[in-house]
Amino acid sequence: MKKILNIVSFMLVAMMFASTAxxxxxxxxxxxxxxxxxxxxxxxxxxxxxxxxxxxxxxxxxxxxxxxxxxxxxxxxxxxxxxxxxxxxxxxxxxxxxxxxxxxxxxxxxxxxxxxxxxxxxxxxxxxxxxxxxxxxxxxxxxxxxxxxxxxxxxxxxxxxxxxxxxxxxxxxxxxxxxxxxxxxxxxxxxxxxxxxxAMAPTITPDPQGTEKDKPSSIPSTSGMKFVTGSFDDNLNTFGGKTISGNIEIYTYGAKKDYSKDMKLSDKEDAYRKDTVYKFKDVKTPAWYLVENDKITKMILPVDTGFSGNVYGVVNGTIKVSSQDKEAITGFETLTATKAITWFGKKGLAVPTFTPGDGQLYELYTSNGEVRNVATTDGANGKMFKELTTGRSWTAVTEYGDSVITISSGFIPVKRNASIYIWDDSNKEYRAGSLSSIRAGKEVRAYDVSDDDSNEADVVIVK
Structure with missing residues (x-):
């Protein structure tokens, strides 16, 4: 389907190589x-x-x-x-x-x-x-x-x-x-x-997005799978205490209320979607999973489950899809915590107009993986969602060093674990970047999205 594109508060270690960048x-x-x-x-x-x-x-x-x-x-x-x-x-x-x-x-x-x-x-x-x-x-x-x-x-x-x-x-x-x-x-x-x-820098390939275009090419085999109810940990390393493989396959299917060890799964391909594990942080859910070499390598999860809370990301576009109840809903194609994730909105959700390449970060308020509200720093649900760059617009970098961005009006400290996004003008989309993407002559928009009493950038968008 066509996309609708729309100083430093932590210690600086005084030795060689110790600074973040x-x-x-x-x-x-x-x-x-x-x-x-x-x-x-x-x-x-x-x-x-x-x-x-x-x-x-x-x-x-x-x-x-x-x-x-x-x-x-x-x-x-x-x-x-x-x-x-x-x-x-x-x-x-x-x-x-x-x-x-x-x-x-x-x-x-x-x-x-x-x-x-x-x-x-x-x-x-x-x-x-x-x-x-x-x-x-x-x-x-x-x-x-x-x-x-x-x-x-x-x-x-x-x-x-x-x-x-x-x-x-x-x-x-x-x-x-x-x-x-x-x-x-x-x-x-x-x-x-x-x-x-x-040349050895890993290439980040977007995970399957759970959209209509990502329906599996065949029905996922349930051979050897177990039915359990468990929780994903906050780092998405385990489910129910069992280690998750780095190459795990995620499929979503059916409603949570219908999950049981005696349930019959559909034999129709279009009943399943491929998805990404990154939507399930801290989620407790019933699931079918396959363990190979003591790691979970495949899971089938309910469609109506997912992360609940505030999600902060850049939006690469929107899509129109059908819900489980065959109703038209909007999907938001985002980079969230540097991972490519599509989130689905509730029926009738007011969808803002997204301007490609404007460097705007959005807050998506989700409940069970469903987007209930989309906001900029105005109308946000979270206690802390603040832009650190001036004028809510692209701001020129005069210097970057020791995890501090220097702009004409002052300094912006950057957290070591900040999410970095780059606007790729040739492809008209955002992609994940590294701290070396920030440098003199570039333009940035920087945001604080964590309620930790520090005035540092958790997210930096670069062009």
Missing amino acids: AFAATVPTDIAGTSCEEAVKTLTEAGAITGDTDGKFHPEDKLTRAQACIIIVKTIDPVASLVNGTATQSSGKTGFTDLKGYSWASGYIAYAVEHGIVKGYPDGTFKPGVNVSTNEMLTMVLRAAGYTEDKIGTVWPNDYITKAKEVGILKGIDESYPENATKGMASQMTFNQMKELR
Whole structure:
């Protein structure tokens, strides 16, 4: 169907790589003439590293395991929510027992572990403050760039050193390098593989939206499925205490009142829709689910269930669909917590006119997944929904660094787990972005949507 498009309050850690992001940042003063000058300058401008509080880089200082994770992950530059989570969903948890005091690095460590860049120790620790060896650093860069054991060899560190030389990671580094990596060496290794690392940023593909166009191509098999009533946790990692697979398939079907272990499911394809798990945060519901390898991989859920509360997102368009009762209703195609989700409105809902590319954030008040009200900062249901940019319009960025946007009228602190959206003018739609999307010369609209007594941006929209 055709779319109708319509300072800083948290601690700034005073060490290299500790800030959430730093773009249009000042290049450290002590790298001129050093062998790593080009690498440090390039990575600083890309937001992957910062200097220390004295304005210097100290390239001969040693690097910790936590800092190594940060420089590599920031160079990859994945969508911000994959590292720091969002205002409504936390990032992945590592389970390491020794990350207290490392909240500034935990998201980067979790990302690096999840993507096989680095590993913890058998005793359940990560040892974030331990100096990383040069061989460990080159190994991390190799893994981050997509080189697996079958391409490298099984003998560590010899095979890894050989591969690092082969692909150019050790270019510009003395062969008699020290045991522990310095900040300058780490920057040079990362810079040498920067193109390959950037190519490893995960591509975010929209989840099925639960619209007419996303009806399954076949009836979902219920073979091996169990009937249960349970609750999704607030991070959507579990249902009824059972772990949810990252590739879970979600289907919606029928009314909640009809769900039972003896219910008969329809044999008609158009009775089902494919949907996304992100609509079911904190929801308790009956469900059919399939467990494979101790994880839930498929679920069939009632149509009339879903998240209840305030949802904040950008709207890419609206669609007209039929409800379970064959009545015409409106669907809102949104990015919410950086995830593509279509929410369905109640019958007769007043639908505002959406202007493509205006940078407006909307509050959707939902009950059991059904939109009951749509509002801007005017008429909002939530206690806190405030625009931080001036004039309720696009505002030019003069500088961005250390999680603070500088505009002509002042400063806007940005939360580490802020949702970032970019207006893609060529495709006339919003897409999820990363913190590096914010930089001098761009225009932004920034919003505070959390009732936490801090005047920081939870959402930043960029063009």
